Amino acid sequence: xxxxxxxxxxGVRLLRPGATLLDETLRDGLQNPSVTDPSIDEKIxxxxxxxxxxxxxxxxxxxxxxxxxxxxxxxxxxxxxxTRLPILACAAGRTIIAxxxxxADAAQRSGMAIEAYAFIGSSGIRRYVENWDLATILxxxxxxxxxxxxxxxxVCYVTEDxxxxxxxxxxxxxxxxxDHGAGALCLTDTVGHATPDGVRAIVAFARQVADETGQQxxxxxxxxxxxxxxxxxxxxxxxxxxxxxxxxxxGIGERVGNAPMEMLLLNLGIRGEMTVSRAELAxxxxxxxxxxxWELPPNHVLAAHGMTxxxxxxxx
Numbered sequence: 169x170x171x172x173x174x175x176x177x178x179g180v181r182l183l184r185p186g187a188t189l190l191d192e193t194l195r196d197g198l199q200n201p202s203v204t205d206p207s208i209d210e211k212i213x214x215x216x217x218x219x220x221x222x223x224x225x226x227x228x229x230x231x232x233x234x235x236x237x238x239x240x241x242x243x244x245x246x247x248x249x250x251t252r253l254p255i256l257a258c259a260a261g262r263t264i265i266a267x268x269x270x271x272a273d274a275a276q277r278s279g280m281a282i283e284a285y286a287f288i289g290s291s292g293i294r295r296y297v298e299n300w301d302l303a304t305i306l307x308x309x310x311x312x313x314x315x316x317x318x319x320x321x322x323v324c325y326v327t328e329d330x331x332x333x334x335x336x337x338x339x340x341x342x343x344x345x346x347d348h349g350a351g352a353l354c355l356t357d358t359v360g361h362a363t364p365d366g367v368r369a370i371v372a373f374a375r376q377v378a379d380e381t382g383q384q385x386x387x388x389x390x391x392x393x394x395x396x397x398x399x400x401x402x403x404x405x406x407x408x409x410x411x412x413x414x415x416x417x418x419g420i421g422e423r424v425g426n427a428p429m430e431m432l433l434l435n436l437g438i439r440g441e442m443t444v445s446r447a448e449l450a451x452x453x454x455x456x457x458x459x460x461x462w463e464l465p466p467n468h469v470l471a472a473h474g475m476t477x478x479x480x481x482x483x484x
Contacts (some may be wrong), residue, residue, distance in 0.1 A: 174439075182406040183441040188224035188256075190388070190414045191429055193456055194244075195227040195260050197416040200425065206459035208240050212247050214417075214459050217452040218255060221433055222442055225256035225412070227285065231270035232261050238270045245278035257281065258324070263288040263312035272319035284316045285354060287326035290341055291333040302337060309341065310348045317349035324352035324388060331355070331362040331370060342377045352386035353378065355410070357401065360394025360424070364404040367391075371408040390414040391427055398427040403435065417456030418464070430470060446470060 193214065198205055206214070218226055231241040245257050259274065261267030263286045275282040288305055289298055295305070309325065316323045325345035327333060342353055355370055362370070371387060378385035389405035389412070391398045402413045419428035430449045437444025450470045457464045464471075 180407065181441065182403055182439065183436055184406075186411065187406060188412045189222075189429070189432065190225040190227060190258065190412055191218050191223045191416065192227050192390070192414045192426060193416045193420065193429070193460075195229050196390075196414075196422065196426055197420040197456075197460065198229070199422045200420050200460075203420060203460040203462055205236075208243050210455075210459035211240060211244060214452075214455050215244060215247060215253065215255070216251075217448070217455045219253045220445075220448045221430075221452050222444065223255060223429065223433075225258055225283075227258045227260055227414075228274075228282070230260045230267075231274060232267040238274070241270070242274045242277055245274050245280040245282060249278050249280040256283070258283040258285055260285045260287065260326075262286070263309045263325075265312060265315045268312055268316045268319070268321070272316065272321055275319075275321060281322070283322040283324055283352075285324045285326050286312050286316065286350075287328055287354075287356075289329060290327035290337060291329035292337075293332070294329050302340060306340065306344050309345055313345055313348040313350050322352075323350045324354050324386070325350040326354040326356060326388075326390070328356055329358040331357045331366055332359070335373060338373070339377050342374065343381060346378065346381045346383050346385055350385075351383075352388060352412075354388035354390055354414075355405075357389075357391040357398075360392035360398065362391065362401055363395070363397065364400060367401045367404045368408045371405055371410055375409055386411040388412045388414065392421065393419060393424045393426060396424075398425070399431050399435075402427040402432055417460075418453055418462060420456070420460060420462060434469065 228241045228244045229237050231238040257280050259271045259282050271284045313323050387410050389410040391401045415427040415429035415432050419425040430453050433444050436442045
């Protein structure tokens, strides 16, 4: 009885073959000052929920941050390996060898391939705050990436504040990273600055630079929600040609948060691009809220599909 204008353009597909979704809840999500760092049992339970809803990859954390983080990353990697969870493992670190060493150690001790997301600030304001010049960033990036590659790690090179970095700087950083072994580039909208037009422009630019190197390079999109556009931008990034987009459970993250993973999955399911269980999505949200001590809003979209909104803190 209704006509669906959303279905008139059947030629547009967001989740192209090979495109993936990366869950940042256990890394970027934990940077929200209002959440609790879950126990390892809670993290493992959430990891299994991620596998059930169809998430392709997970950032296990930043192991160099503390001894506990290092132990948790190792335990999570072992869980994926031992239970054969259909999910890829990643971990984050700055572009310094000391941050990448524990990622290599976790990979070796768990027997699980872990991709290193090596990040460094790139925009003019980030360079000003850190008192870095471009030569310093290029040198640090080259040394860190080359070390990670020698350790057998796949590397995704993350330029913080990509969406406010000038093209000449990005070209130099991207080319340098690829030349030293990075197999992926992560375009970050660190302060939620981008609009859909900006997403389309920067994905196209990064793809051009990557193609000019002659290497097969994956492009990631990582967006924040400061302008309320994180979900829209994640979908625009897929349409523009990004190979992987990042999101977190309930959009939890720094400041106002990130793209909400459950809404990204829900919309991809509605479009017929993924098989999505709304009951499993609700369970994923409940598990994340419980583990992070985060209150689920009573008007959340998934509340109509059996998601419990109170009380959220029921333990693992």
